[in-house]
Amino acid sequence: MPQPDGYSDVPAGKIAAVVTHLEMTACPSRRDDPPGAWRLRRVERPALDWYRDLYRRVGEEWLWFSRARMSDATLAVLIHTPGVEVHALSADGSDEGLLELDFREPGQCELVFFGVTSKLIGTGAGRYLMNRALELAWRNDVGRVWMHTCTFDHPSALAFYQRSGFRPFRRQIEVANDPRLDGTTPRDVARHVPVIE
Template sequence: MILPDGYSDVPHGKIAAVVTHLEMTAPPARRDDPPGTWSLRKVDTPPLPWYRDLFRRVGENWLWFSRARMNDAELAAIVHATGIEVYALVVDDRQEGLLELDFRQPGQCELVYFGVTAGLIGTGAARFLMNRALERAWSGEVRRVWVHTCTLDHPSAVAFYQRSGFRPFRRQIEIADDPRLDGTAPRDAAKHVPVIA
């Protein structure tokens, strides 16, 4: 369905976001790491409580909800699948960033989840994490790396991805139940998105 020009109502109890898909079809020029004491840790067969905690701490303020709504079997089927790689950004022995790569489609890598906790935004940690993400994404037989972000995410997300070498190629509207109304996220999460019950 094509949305008409002008305003379209979003039902009460729902959230709406403009989703931008971005891709690269060749490895970008290498960008220097910013100064910092970060490291990356691969987490094979991530324990579900660990994954849920990091997912929540990184994404709750941006209303990341899809994995939070999954039961254990659904979540394990994804994060334990062959071709999925999960990494944590480590700072002072604390895990403060999430990177999830999906290599299940031949010749492609999707940055499924990418982010750092609120205290690390603006410190260079995300640049470090992106450098590692692109190194890993392009390390095999890959012809395309892609990611999507939306207007619920940090306002600089699209510009960050473009500086990293991605180019936008598709835009969509996503409408979903507001995760703050069913307890998936706290009622006070994502203060930049008003709750309309």
């Protein structure tokens, strides 16, 4: 159902974000890696505690909550299923970046989750991770790579994805229960999105 023009109320206890879907239908020219001592490794059948910890450290400030609300059984099925790959970006011996790719749709790859922890933002690690993500995404018989971001993400995220070769093709509004009010995330994260009870 189309939304009316103008303002729409978001009920107390909810959050609302504008989600932008982006895609590329041809492998972009390779961009140079920034200087840095990072390494990407695939994590086969990731342990749930490890995955949840990295997911939280990368995404909590941007209100990533979908995987945090999943039961262990649901999460395990999702990240252990054939066609889904989980990769970790390591810096100084610690996992500080998350890349999740979904190849289950023939001819496509979705960058499901992509990001680095706050200590790596602005260091070039994101560019390094995106370079590896695109190499991995396009290595098979793929004709489309896509992802989405939202207005809760880092203010530079959308422009970064567009510089990387992605083109916006769809916009949606996502409304959900505020994860800070039900204990999914700490109450003091994502100060750029005010809590309204």
